Amino acid sequence: MLKFIKHHMTSIVGIEIFPIIAFILFFTFFLVMLWYVITFSRKHVAHMEQMPLTDKGSPLPDGRSSINN
């Protein structure tokens, strides 16, 4: 079964470089992502981080947010 895959791949000239290219692409993507996250606007971050809290969170019947108080 694997033989079919194997032979196709070994016939590609210079396949050794593929993983290196992939890794560079991979890492570049990561760096670009990092840059964009660092430059997020405050407004956007505020909107995002409030998300779990903005739905009324199905408060308990008496309006408390915790089972304790």
Added chain:
Amino acid sequence: MMERFQYDNKIVNAFLMATIVFGIVGMLVGLIAALQMIIPWMNAAEWFTFGRIRPLHTNAVIFAFVGNGIFAGVYYSLQRLLKARMFSDGLSWLHFWGWQLIIVAAAITLPLGITSGKEYAELEWPIDIAITLVWVVFGINMFGTILKRRERHLYVAIWFYIATWVTVAMLHIVNSMAMPVGLFKSYSMYAGVQDALVQWWYGHNAVAFFLTTPYLGLMYYFLPKAANRPVYSYKLSIIHFWALIFIYIWAGPHHLLYSSLPEWTQSLGIVFSIMLIAPSWGGMLNGLLTLRGAWDRVREDPVLKFMVVAVTAYGMVTLEGPLLSTKLLNSISHFTDWTIAHVHVGGLGWNGFLTFGIIYWMLPRLFGTKLYSVKLANAHFWIGTLGIVFYAIPLYFAGFTQSLMWKQFTPDGYLVYKNFLDTLLQIKYAYWLRALGGTLYLGGALIMVYNVWMTVRAGKLVSNEDAEAPAMETETGVATGGSHWHRWIERRPIQMLVASFVLVVIGGAIEMVPTFLIESNVPTISSVKPYTPLELQGRDIYIREGCYVCHSQMIRPFRSETVRYGEYSKAGEFIYDHPFQWGSKRTGPDLAREGGKRSDAWHYYHMYDPTSTSDGSLMPPYTHMYDNDLDIASTPAKIRAMMKLGVPYSEGFDERSIEDARAQAQGIVDRMREASNGEINANTDKEIIALIAYLQRLGTDISGGSVAEGEVE
């Protein structure tokens, strides 16, 4: 324009109850397995031996308890974060019942010994297909909901869910590739080193993408909810996400250090494992710091208590994991109970406690009432915490002790503890303490069951919860100048899916493709031959009984191992092993070179009553192999399946295989009769004979240490 709609709480409740039920079952089976290790008679019948019960425990807690926990949390949070009801109620229920049926199928087949013999992926091919289908149903339901959402941006928790879905799908399909031999048996498509690499790429990432990423998603939703304040740093959560899925996928080979896996693959695994500390601790600190200014509430609120210990346990295991991935610590910890302690800090602490926290938080809200007893929840917390301590600490001592005993030499250069059993009996006390820890943890969970029951009785399920939200405004052309690339992708779930998929595929491919591709990575050895038909049948019994759960077949290149077991294992020795059986734990000795070490008669006596040959042995007796006839009729089909997988049996050998197996069995029976002066009068048709044939074959292909590196096929 506000739209009115309803959240589906009924499905959340169904998954929540399944979580509780299977949590108790999974923990109970775990406790039984723990006791079986110290009380051999608890291995009551062939269906309840440790080798079959342990996979039942791992599958139950991972896929039934944590699996249902994931779905309960996802179905609750996804609807609310997207301000939309689940895409289809029909699909929700198909998902629910499909998953429960798979669990029932697992609970039936595993004790019957129907297993593929690959850890955490034991279920046979028809169930594997069912898992794939149910997973697709879950995917359609999740993406359908995302597409009809009323909130433009996807909160970070949803990203974790998406990555979970796509990666688990990929892992499951790739690792489950197998050649069926009938409905209940299959052989892994891969063999030996390649099978090991695929399996641990899967095994490690099952931890990553089933036990970690979905739970991180739940943490990012439920922890801010319970603390009633936003996550400490949203930016950090995004970096955490990408870094985690970027790095995790590469780390699998750290499960195979010092094995026959190519050196460069091992190094790759180590480097990425060390790097994992950064995103893991980023996430852990992000969770803990979310509680800044709310620590006073942790003292009172059991929900927060559970969550704090969960996140702390996550921090501990994600530091320990990378450390155990270094060659130094791995040479000590691997194959010992240290690993068991490590995974249970993760399982009991991180997954278990986060689940309990979420249950205590969600339940009163689902039932429109208050929790029956906060005191009992607090009691659960303390008993559970004590349970984790009693579970883990003795096993850390046990692992360390046993490993040092394995490695200890006299000044003259002999092993101090030649008998493996001495090293096991030394740590028996730790196994008792571990069982005590497990009992406490289960006791705590039972308190929760009572608390849940009383809460449910007092309230009434709010099956459909009213909600309202404005419809999502339509996209107005191109993104405005101030908009970021990341916000662009945040609004596009499908692109997000593709991006996560590309990331994990690249990681997986680079790790594995060369091992499949470059033949020099697995040098073939000319003296290594395929198993004889009887040995193959014996091997299937070995797999069925789950022998790999306690016995490894991988001698590492250490003096302490080569002196004890013989020549270290070579990659080329395993090329016909579909599946590989290297194992991951040595409760008993390694068997890679077992062949020829002891007589057939010794094995015959030992398997019937292990204490008859090894005083104090903790191994279960396998008397059923002396009663059960070998299913010899299945031999030709098995040989044909192996031939399809590329094992070089000669043309037409399948038809001669039964004859061949009978002749070999007769030889073994004759030898035993002769050696025992007629005392052993075995029946050639019984399973035990096939097993002896297999055990006596192990490692003999290159015995004598003369490894002739043969021609590459």
